[in-house]
Amino acid sequence: MRHILICGDVGAGKSTLIEKLLRENIRPLSGFVTKRMADGANREGKVYIFPAAGERHFSQENLVGVIGALGAEPYPQVFDTFGVSLLNAAPGALVLMDELGFLESRASAFCEKVLKTLDGNEPVLAAVKSKDTPFLKAVKAHPNADVYTVTEENRDELAQILLPVIREWNIEAR
Numbered sequence: 039m040r041h042i043l044i045c046g047d048v049g050a051g052k053s054t055l056i057e058k059l060l061r062e063n064i065r066p067l068s069g070f071v072t073k074r075m076a077d078g079a080n081r082e083g084k085v086y087i088f089p090a091a092g093e094r095h096f097s098q099e100n101l102v103g104v105i106g107a108l109g110a111e112p113y114p115q116v117f118d119t120f121g122v123s124l125l126n127a128a129p130g131a132l133v134l135m136d137e138l139g140f141l142e143s144r145a146s147a148f149c150e151k152v153l154k155t156l157d158g159n160e161p162v163l164a165a166v167k168s169k170d171t172p173f174l175k176a177v178k179a180h181p182n183a184d185v186y187t188v189t190e191e192n193r194d195e196l197a198q199i200l201l202p203v204i205r206e207w208n209i210e211a212r
Contacts, residue, residue: 082106
């Protein structure tokens with residue numbers, strides 16, 4: 039199984055591209071979505087992890103980090119417990135990872151689970167930050183993953199390239 043990893047800078051359209059691709063998906067959806075809740079107009083705020091499908095609520099149980107003026111404070115224990123549980127995919131599911139970044143670098147169980155998921159046979163659709171950490175390097179170098187770099191200029195073209203892959207995954211699911 040070849041997996042899709044979508045890389046790009048902040049604002050390039052990684053999540054928007056993933057949303058377009060998911061509109062074609064017929065498989066059950068598992069995995070996770072992370073969301074930064076900004077405090078004002080700056081880059082500061084709290085980052086939460088949610089199930090890819092289902093309700094979203096904001097609590098200490100799914101708070102994975104705080105981004106402040108002086109840097110980031112990750113909560114690796116949340117990745118290693120709740121995050122790992124979100125990666126336990128049902129057979130036949132599409133595993134969404136939106137997005138993989140630097141906060142999880144110290145969450146060893148989560149990082150290991152991500153790499154094991156990429157070893158598996160369930161299709162993975164992931165957004166990957168353009169950071170250069172050992173974990174993200176390992177994800178991008180995974181032998182079962184195809185890495186696509188999205189930019190504002192190529193995101194529509196990239197959708198047309200990747201939609202046939204999603205459709206093929208749908209055929210395989212039947």
